[in-house]
Amino acid sequence: MARTAVTIKDVAREANVSVATVSRALNGHENVAEAVRKHVVEIADRLRYQPHAAARSLSSRNTQTIGVVLPDLYGEFFSELIRGIDVVARARRQHLLVSSYHGHPEEQGAALRAMRGRVDGLLVLSPYSDDPGFLIDNLPSSLPAVLINTYLPDSPYPILSIDNYGGAAAMVEHLAQAGHRRIAFICGPEDNFDARERLRGYRDALRRYVPGSEPWELSGDFDEASGYEAGKRVLQAEQRPDAVFAANDMMALGCLYAFNESEVRVPASIALAGFDDIPLARFVHPTLTTMRVNIAELGGQAMSSLLEAIDAEGAYSPAPRTLVPELIVRASSVSTQKTPGSSNS
Numbered sequence: 001m002a003r004t005a006v007t008i009k010d011v012a013r014e015a016n017v018s019v020a021t022v023s024r025a026l027n028g029h030e031n032v033a034e035a036v037r038k039h040v041v042e043i044a045d046r047l048r049y050q051p052h053a054a055a056r057s058l059s060s061r062n063t064q065t066i067g068v069v070l071p072d073l074y075g076e077f078f079s080e081l082i083r084g085i086d087v088v089a090r091a092r093r094q095h096l097l098v099s100s101y102h103g104h105p106e107e108q109g110a111a112l113r114a115m116r117g118r119v120d121g122l123l124v125l126s127p128y129s130d131d132p133g134f135l136i137d138n139l140p141s142s143l144p145a146v147l148i149n150t151y152l153p154d155s156p157y158p159i160l161s162i163d164n165y166g167g168a169a170a171m172v173e174h175l176a177q178a179g180h181r182r183i184a185f186i187c188g189p190e191d192n193f194d195a196r197e198r199l200r201g202y203r204d205a206l207r208r209y210v211p212g213s214e215p216w217e218l219s220g221d222f223d224e225a226s227g228y229e230a231g232k233r234v235l236q237a238e239q240r241p242d243a244v245f246a247a248n249d250m251m252a253l254g255c256l257y258a259f260n261e262s263e264v265r266v267p268a269s270i271a272l273a274g275f276d277d278i279p280l281a282r283f284v285h286p287t288l289t290t291m292r293v294n295i296a297e298l299g300g301q302a303m304s305s306l307l308e309a310i311d312a313e314g315a316y317s318p319a320p321r322t323l324v325p326e327l328i329v330r331a332s333s334v335s336t337q338k339t340p341g342s343s344n345s
Contacts, residue, residue: 006047006048006049007049008022008023008049010047010049011040011043011044011047011049014043014047015039015040015043017036017039017040021036021040022040022044025037025040025041026040026041026044026093027062027064027093062120063118063119063120064093064094064095064120065094065095065096065097065118065119065120066085066089066094066095066096066097066119066120066121066122066123066303066306067096067097067098067099067115067118067119067121067122067123067143068082068085068096068097068098068099068122068123069098069099069100069101069108069111069112069115069122069123069124069125069126070082070098070099070100070101070125071100071101071102071103071108071125071126071127071128072100072102072103073098073100074223075222075223075250075278076249076250076278076279076280077248077250077276077278077295080278080279080295080296080299081125081148081295081296081298081299082096082098082299083296083299084295084296084297084298084299084300084301084302084303085123085299085300085302085303086299087296087300088299088300088303088304088307089303092307094307097115097118097119099111099114099115103128103189103191103192105128105134108126108128108138109134109137109138112124112138112139112140113138113140115140115143116140116142116143119143120143120144120310121143121144121145121146121306121307121309121310122139122140122143122144122145122146122306123145123146123148123302123303123306124139124145124146124147124148124150125147125148125149125150126147126149126150126152127149127150127151127192127193127194127195128189128191128192128193135147135150135152136152136156139157144306144309144310145157145306145309146158146159146160146302146303146305146306146309147159147160148160148161148298148299148302149161149162149193149194150193151193155320158305158306158309158320158321159320159321160298160301160302160305160320160321160322160323161320161321161322161323162194162293162298162322162323162325163322163323163324163325164194164197164198164201164275165197165198165200165201165204166201166324166325167198167201167275167291167293167324167325168197168198168199168200168201168202168205168245168247168275168291169201169202169204169205169208170205170291170325170327171202171205171245171273171275171289171291171327172201172202172205172206172209172210172245173205173208173209174273174289174327174329174333175242175243175245175271175273175333176205176209176210177209178243178271178333178334179242180241180242180243180271181210181213181242182213182216182239182240182241182242182243183202183206183210183213183216183241183242183243183244183245184216184217184218184234184241184243184244184245185199185202185215185216185217185218185244185245185246185247186218186219186220186226186227186230186244186245186246186247186251186252186255187199187217187218187219187220187247188220188221188222188247188248188251189220189221189222192222194247195222195247198247198275199217199247202215202245203215216241218230218233218234220246220247220251221251222247222248222250222251223250223251223254224250224251224253224254224257225254226251226254227246227250227251227252227253227254227255227258228254228255228257228258229254229258230244230246230251230254230255230258231244231254231255231256231257231258231259232258234255234258234270235258235259235262235264240269240270241270242270242271243267243270243271243272243273243333244270244271244272244273245272245273245274245275246272246273246274246275247275248274248275248276249274249275249276249277249278249280249281249288249290250274250276250278251274252272252273252274252275252281252288252290252332253274253280253281253284253288255272256272256284256288256332259272266286266332267286267331267332267333267334271289271332271333271334272288272289272332272333273288273289273290273332273333274288274289274290274291275290275291275293275325276290276291276292276293276295277290277291277292277293277328278295281328281330282330286330286331286332287330287331287332288330288332289328289329289330289331289332289333289334290328290330291325291326291327291328292325292326292327292328293323293325294323297323298323301321301323305321
């Protein structure tokens with residue numbers, strides 16, 4: 001015999017509250033006491049109540065779904081970002097519709113257009129957008145959106161960014177203060193805004209903190225394989241650098257593998273540093289010096305900002321926000337881990 005579907009009226013009767021209170025509690029409205037909300041959620045979960053998404057969408061024009069469009073889903077950065085987004089989404093009983101475009105503008109445009117009618121708002125990470133008009137043309141005008149790490153001058157949308165330039169400069173300063181003079185840099189993709197800002201920070205800081213030193217730039221692609229290849233090129237040089245700074249941790253770990261493979265000791269022979277502080281950075285040997293970006297917090301803040309924009313129904317236009325990375329000094333860059341102005345963990 002087929003099981004009869006539990007309705008919102010069943011939940012209301014069991015919880016001894018009104019149908020309207022059940023609706024407000026399950027939809028995350030603030031005008032419900034926390035104790036009542038928890039009671040209703042517990043009853044709904046016990047009864048295995050599942051709101052009828054299509055009916056709810058028709059009656060409220062609300063899908064309870066957020067679209068997330070990212071350049072990729074591979075790697076710890078994106079998994080941490082989605083984790084932060086999801087924590088806030090679950091607290092507000094929102095669902096996620098996630099798509100990636102692998103750095104191809106045409107696929108990004110298609111993904112954005114496909115979100116129309118399916119979601120209440122969009123989170124978009126678009127570091128590859130060289131043409132601001134392209135993003136504006138493809139973002140559905142009727143949907144609230146929050147941009148993450150996206151270069152968009154005079155953006156009509158809220159933007160949450162990382163201070164990539166300042167973070168890279170701080171890392172070069174640390175390496176210079178540790179006594180390193182020949183500092184090589186493994187770049188990210190040339191068409192990536194984050195990568196370009198980190199490269200700019202490296203170049204400017206090198207001129208400032210190591211006057212007369214020539215930039216030593218190696219190509220990379222933000223993945224372990226390109227970091228490994230860059231590490232091998234470093235080892236083939238007649239005169240090796242004192243330190244290698246990779247534009248992200250994934251490349252730094254690939255470079256570390258190349259050094260370990262050739263039995264080159266880090267940091268005794270070559271110091272090494274990365275950027276992002278992905279979880280794996282503290283579990284390799286030696287532990288990796290890096291610039292900490294609280295990636296999950298970035299995702300959570302973006303999600304909270306988007307939900308505020310959705311609730312405000314067009315009256316929400318906050319100023320851009322920038323997260324400042326924190327220097328985390330570990331064993332890969334200095335033999336004694338504590339230096340002035342740094343953190344360890």
